[in-house]
Amino acid sequence: MLPPNRYYSTAADALFLDFDGTLVDLAPQPESVVLPVGLMTILQRLQSAAGGALAIVSGRPLEQIDSFLAPMVLAAAGVHGAERRRADGSVVRQPAPDTGFLLAHLSPFVNAHPGLRLEIKRGAVALHYRHAPQLEQLCIQVMSSALMGLDGVKLLHGKMVVEATSADVSKGDAVAAFMREPPFAGRRPVYVGDDITDESAFSWAQSATAGGIGIKVGEGHSQARLRLADPDALRNMLLEALGAVSN
């Protein structure tokens, strides 16, 4: 297999980057991730070299992505594709399911179990169990039963998290939407991600129509055709693509 750096060209490709576990190492809490030294410069240079064909695709809301990357404001999809900022800065938001019932169901459970944490987003609720991993199955059960009978909501499994989101959105759909618009249209999609929630985007990017490539970061089964060891390896790949190898 060729190394992934041979597969990304700023001249010909559109680059889509997941955030947690891909651009930045995972951290104990959602707000405690640390941007590696040099990452902002790499993103700024990529955006310029690729004519703006660079987007972040995350489970996080856009405002969180923006606060980590400030003052840079990139094209981005948030909440697994439920919201999307195009390269021209305009924002599209999909209809948000009402999560009130879910919150009423989940809050007493979370309050009764130290180590669990709810993250509330527009139209989505994430239940984090990173600090109570023994409760994984119980969290999945409680989430699944809370979702029973609720239309328009699906369950997503992530790293130490289970999340209810709109059934009508996916990272794959978000990437497809970007690829219909300038400056992405006409380029080849390259999607980089680390988690199960990235599989729909790998699948879309690698479809015959899109003709692109998926790059999985880290271990675990994936349909992505290429693999990088960790976020460090991704940053090195991006530096190589910019013609500035760090080592």
Ligand SMILES: O=P(O)(O)OC[C@H]1O[C@H](O[C@H]2O[C@H](CO)[C@@H](O)[C@H](O)[C@H]2O)[C@H](O)[C@@H](O)[C@@H]1O
């Ligand atoms: O799609 P992503 O950009 O990878 O976002 C996925 C979720 O990331 C965050 O949770 C994960 O990262 C946290 C910080 O490293 C970690 O503490 C947590 O265990 C992970 O699940 C974020 O909080 C979620 O909203 C995103 O959906």
